[in-house]
Amino acid sequence: MSSADKPAPSKLKARQPRGFVDRGPADVAATERMLAVIRESFSRYGFDPVETPFVEYTDALGKFLPDQDRPNEGVFSFQDDDEQWLSLRYDLTAPLARYVAENYDALPKPYRSYRAGYVFRNEKPGPGRFRQFMQFDADIVGSGTVAADAEICMLAADTMEALGIQRGDYVVKVNNRKVLDGVMEAIGLGGEENGGRRLTVLRAIDKLDKFGPDGVRLLLGEGRKDESGDFTKGAGLDGVQADYVMSVVEHQPGIWTTGGELGRVSDWNKQLQRNATLDEGFAELDALNAAVVAAGYGPDRIRIDPSVVRGLEYYTGPVYEVELTFPVTNEDGQVVRFGSVAGGGRYDGLVGRFRPEPVPATGFSIGVSRLYSALKAVKSPIVDAKNELPLVVVTAMDNKSPEFMPGYQAMVSELRKASDANGKPLVRADLYLGSSGFNAQMKYADRRGAICAVIQGSSEREAGTVIIKDLIMGAELAAAGRELKDSAEHKAKQAEAQFAVPVAGLVDGVKRVLARHSS
């Protein structure tokens, strides 16, 4: 404080690493409620929870093996003191595969499990895209039937509705890797030697949402130049090949709505040159569709869409993507779409990496923070702040005199012990511990969003009473114009908003205020 002890010239700068975020009380509480809803939904489908650690051996995560000294491509990795490579998990699927393989004999199969947790990706962050984020997964391991995939799709749809997303505001889109592989074969891109070009074509298809059919066509052919002048090399398909690809991926709007009835994928497939892989893919889509339709899930909820491309590295059969379809106005006033908030598919090869026998598996993953933003945008009641327990602030009128503090602490203590008719906690209670004057204490209570303030100065203390001030009603009065403040009506309201009760009646007085605002 004296001029002698100046602050050091270089103070440490408080800052978050890029791509990582802090979350405030409202976000934490709302996310907790959201997770509870998802958990309930998954649990109802008979899934059991399991938790695995953040860290796995790098080779167990699969894709990024330490081919050199630094297994760092997109993954946070470090070496243990025995020099083995460890990594932070980048999804919840690979750790589940490791868990199932390790505990194979002890688990009931097919094994249904769910889990939520943070995952980490060491890559460039962007809007709504972080290096640490939460996923919520559900998987069925040990069942190769398409009924398992159907079950996952229905679970996805039901979970969206449980979260307060209206039917029609989301859609579960389903495709099958075998369809895409069959298309590749049909245009002559089958076989080991065409792996690179296949990837380019599939990536181009994945851009349909972003660049539209014309953009995709460019990427299938020569390539595409973006507005910054950057050029993306295309797959080099000729016109016939590109036509074929486009006819598949663009056909989806008509498939299920023809004649007002659900069409059959196998009928639609007759328009195309066929091969065994295509047939198998369409047969699986057909079976999946039949299963969900029989259970009452129409194309407004679960829909076949041949343009869905996901998980090129490890999905082997059906793939799914949950897309939000309602438009949203962002803070810049632009209308945007949320797009995909969950995705998944069948990964029959993943557990088998650890086991002598093949183990089929299917599952999906919810991007929790993206979905959270979406729930706020649709004003889902689940993320509404009103669900929080109300806060009462006890002011410390005589905070300059330490001998009065125990009295105030007795008050918050009593409020903290109070419960409602159902035996649940009545309120959260906070005692002002700062050194500022009374005016500032009211501002404090206001900023904390307290429902009421408890006040006891010297005159109340002598009278054995406390004052309870309804801050919600008080705010309306404070906002009223000066000329109104002398009116009889205003004074009557003021008496209602702020009243004295005996010290023993503190909890009852607070209940009186709660009752006013408990709608």
Added chain:
RNA sequence: GCAGCCAUAGCUCAGUUGGUUAGAGCGCUAGAUUGUGGAUCUAGAGGUCCCCCGUUCAAGCCGGGGUGGCUGUACCA
């Protein structure tokens, strides 16, 4: 990763051809009002002008390099 734009107070931003002590609005802290949220008025706190090197008598401003941010693109399990 590649390309473009940007970096001055907590936030949004001014800052003249390079010229003394870098400003505004909002916000924040408090006072006016022994003890009541808004409004008003007053005062206060808060800055290595992103960092380093260079040019110059002199750099927030000019040059080079770095770092960080934004946008697009690539990748995305």
